[in-house]
């Protein structure tokens with residue numbers, strides 16, 4: 446098993462991992478002395494489904510939501526794109542915090558629902574799917590832990606409505622875990638694949654335009670009924686986006702390709718690669734010619750390069 450992200454020294458996350466049967470003591474309610482303290486200093490990552498719920502709630506597009514209410518971040522070094530809530534201008538509080546509580550309560554994100562429970566997704570090195578366990582977050586300001594109510598984590602999850610959120614985030618979590626388990630041997634993803642991941646996971650309305658585009662439909666064969674559903678239903682489209690990413694980023698075929706278009710695309714890619722290689726060869730010859738003309742010993746210049754060594758030019 447990979448290690449969970451905790452414990453971190455000084456972290457309020459209790460280092461013990463639990464399963465759903467663990468009983469916790471906790472209650473949060475209006476009138477408690479720490480009301481809103483947790484929403485006054487936020488660090489909340491959003492799932493694709495969180496974004497769909499919130500953009501619908503606010504009546505705006507995913508593109509507008511991302512621009513107005515979020516900041517991008519890298520989940521792991523080497524670039525798994527993530528999205529966090531943007532706090533209030535010049536502050537740390539959530540923009541939906543009101544004196545009476547959360548202004549988007551029915552559509553609040555997964556992380557807000559779980560608190561003070563932390564969800565830990567882990568995977569075996571050789572597996573794609575995750576196993577879930579939980580930890581408890583005990584922060585000094587949170588008086589909910591002193592309240593007398595006791596319930597299991599399973600009951601708490603049900604009360605907070607996280608089951609639906611977890612179910613609909615599963616495909617995304619698998620992608621993230623797959624990306625993490627790919628490790629450094631695969632190397633950092635290209636800018637293009639990071640952009641694709643960001644759009645397909647978080648900007649569902651732009652992804653819809655992409656799926657509607659001529660180029661997409663030339664390459665992927667979509668059943669008309671399925672296309673209609675994807676155009677009309679954000680959640681269906683989101684789940685389709687996870688399948689799409691598994692195919693284009695990890696080669697796991699689940700979408701039918703138009704073979705002719707795929708071959709055409711492959712040929713274009715090969716032609717482009719040949720052009721790049723030809724260009725590199727010309728540059729190399731030009732460089733060597735100039736070195737000879739100027740009488741510079743290549744090794745002495747400190748710029749020695751052998752194509753056999755590979756990898757030093759930065760091109761794939």
Ligand code: SF4
Pocket residue numbers: 483484487489539540541542543546547548549550553554557
């Ligand atoms: S979305 Fe609601 S619950 Fe979550 S941090 Fe903001 S105000 Fe608090």
Ligand code: SF4
Pocket residue numbers: 472473474477479480481482483484560561586587588589590
């Ligand atoms: S009890 Fe904890 S979760 Fe509830 S308002 Fe207070 S700090 Fe927030």
